[in-house]
Amino acid sequence: MIRVNRITDISGIRVGHAEDERVASGVTALVFDTPCTCAVDVRGGGPGTRETDLLDPAATVQAVDALVLSGGSAFGLDAAAGVVAYLREAGRGFAVGNVRVPIVPGAILFDLLNGGDKAWGRYPPYRDLGYAAAENACGGAIPLGSVGAGFGARTANLKGGLGSASSTVPGLSAQVGALVAVNAFGRVTMGQGPHFWAAPFERDGEFGGLGLPAPLPNDALSWPRAPLPGANTTLAVIATDAALTKAQAKRLAIAAQDGLARAIHPAHTPLDGDVVFAVATGAVPLGDEVADLARLGAAAAETLARAVAIGVHAATRLPCLDLPAWQDLYGKE
Numbered sequence: 168m169i170r171v172n173r174i175t176d177i178s179g180i181r182v183g184h185a186e187d188e189r190v191a192s193g194v195t196a197l198v199f200d201t202p203c204t205c206a207v208d209v210r211g212g213g214p215g216t217r218e219t220d221l222l223d224p225a226a227t228v229q230a231v232d233a234l235v236l237s238g239g240s241a242f243g244l245d246a247a248a249g250v251v252a253y254l255r256e257a258g259r260g261f262a263v264g265n266v267r268v269p270i271v272p273g274a275i276l277f278d279l280l281n282g283g284d285k286a287w288g289r290y291p292p293y294r295d296l297g298y299a300a301a302e303n304a305c306g307g308a309i310p311l312g313s314v315g316a317g318f319g320a321r322t323a324n325l326k327g328g329l330g331s332a333s334s335t336v337p338g339l340s341a342q343v344g345a346l347v348a349v350n351a352f353g354r355v356t357m358g359q360g361p362h363f364w365a366a367p368f369e370r371d372g373e374f375g376g377l378g379l380p381a382p383l384p385n386d387a388l389s390w391p392r393a394p395l396p397g398a399n400t401t402l403a404v405i406a407t408d409a410a411l412t413k414a415q416a417k418r419l420a421i422a423a424q425d426g427l428a429r430a431i432h433p434a435h436t437p438l439d440g441d442v443v444f445a446v447a448t449g450a451v452p453l454g455d456e457v458a459d460l461a462r463l464g465a466a467a468a469e470t471l472a473r474a475v476a477i478g479v480h481a482a483t484r485l486p487c488l489d490l491p492a493w494q495d496l497y498g499k500e
Contacts, residue, residue, distance in 0.1 A: 171308040172373065174344035176333040177406045179203075179448045182346065183304030184315030184329070185296040191283025191487050192238035194246040194293060195315030195329060195348065196300035197404060197446075198254075202230030202261075204447040205272065206416035210424050211400060212437030217244050218272040222444075224413040228270055232259050234444055235273030235297055236316040236348050236402045242291040243275040249297025274442040276350040276400040278319035282487030312481030313492075316402060319485060320350035322431075323391030324359060326485060326492040327351065330478020332373070336466045339459055341409040341451040343466045345426070345474040352399040352438045353431045355479045358386030361497035365430040365476040368469045374480035375497065388432065400440035401427055401475070405467045411447035415460055420445035422464025426471025443471070 170176050179200040186193035207222045217235075221228045233250050237243035251269045254260060260267030279285055300315065309331065311317075317329030333344035349355065356363055362380045363369070369376065405423040420443045427434045427441055435441050445467075453459040484492040 170333065172333055173309055173331040174333060174346040174404065174406050175306045175309055176342060177344045177408050177448060178450065180406055181304035181306050182309045183300040183302065184310060185299035185303060186314065186318040187292050187296060189284050190287060190292060191281050191319040191485060192278050193315045193318035194235065194237045194296040194300045196250050196297060196304055197234040198301055198304040199232060202232055204229065204411055204413055204416050204449065205231040206413050206420050206445050208417065208420035208424055208443050210435040211439035211441030213396065213400065214440035214442055215241055215244065215275040216442060217247050218270065222272060224417060228261055229413065231270045231272055233271045233301065234404055235271060237273060237275045237293055238278040238316055238319050239291060239293050240275055240277045240279050243293045244273065245291060245293040246297030247271045247273040249294040250301045253298050253301035274402045276316065276320065276348055276402055277398050278350065280398060281319045281321060283319060311478060313483045313485060316348035317478055317482065320348055321488060321490050322349060322351045322479060323354045325356065325479055326482040326488065326490050328478040328482030330474040330481065332470050332474040332477055334466055334470045336462050338462055341407055341463060343463060343470050344406045345403060345471040347401060347403040347471060347474045347478055349401050349475050349478045350399055351401050351431045352394065352436050353391050353433045355431050355475055358384040358389055360384050363476040364432055365472040368472050373473065374476040394438050396438055399438050401431065403427065403443045403471055404446060405443060405471055406446040407463055408448050408450040409463060410449040410452045416445040416447050418460060419464055419467055423467040423471050425468035427475065429468065430472040430475035
């Protein structure tokens with residue numbers, strides 16, 4: 168299989184996007200060919216989620232059919248209903264007697280103040296966007312940047328975006344992939360300059376190849392901007408082909424959160440709703456369950472940090488949003 172440096176390098180995971188340019192928002196759906204073990208870890212102070220209680224290791228349902236990341240704040244939670252409708256038509260879902268109920272957890276980010284037209288009438292567009300995103304789901308080199316849930320996203324100083332990356336895990340046969348919608352209160356670059364916080368983990372110039380600045384810019388650790396509670400959030404999914412229990416997937420999600428802390432300054436604030444889902448397809452059994460899980464967690468954090476930078480590096484400017492894209496300022500086409 169040809170690797171494309173996307174979460175879709177994990178066999179059995181398809182990703183689709185849908186956007187509404189007028190609203191300046193969008194949805195990203197991850198559809199799994201077969202139900203996957205899933206867990207979640209929430210570190211931000213203002214999260215918005217759906218169906219995350221059933222991801223507790225003590226809950227009855229053991230696997231999910233899809234995940235949804237959406238713009239729109241609380242209105243965007245409707246996106247999961249569209250994905251559920253798509254899966255129901257496909258005969259997917261948790262069996263209860265002769266009925267199947269698709270299991271689709273999700274999370275939302277805030278993009279209601281990005282300049283798009285939010286006067287959508289009685290019902291927001293997210294249910295239809297969710298259906299379209301699921302319908303568009305595919306493997307391979309999925310689009311990145313200003314697409315899907317990252318369409319209307321922003322950071323403190325640059326246009327946010329949808330990023331993805333993958334990597335093999337040293338010492339294991341398993342691999343990990345990450346997908347992230349970057350809509351952070353903080354910056355992913357050091358101050359107002361072009362250098363990404365995730366630079367130590369970059370591979371093959373995937374987000375500009377600038378490395379680390381020397382010396383560190385004086386404004387690298389400066390406070391980003393005036394806070395507006397609830398107006399941010401970075402949403403991420405870390406996936407692996409390893410065989411994990413729900414409890415082990417939870418530990419993977421916890422470890423992967425370090426990737427956000429390495430790529431965004433500051434992260435996990437009371438102003439963000441940062442959420443990381445962890446998904447395991449179960450194709451590769453672990454040998455040493457403790458040591459191998461530690462290796463997976465380390466790789467997950469590094470891969471997620473890369474995905475954050477890739478998402479912002481790939482983003483293009485949104486006409487209604489008064490923020491430049493990285494490429495506008497530093498791209499060398």
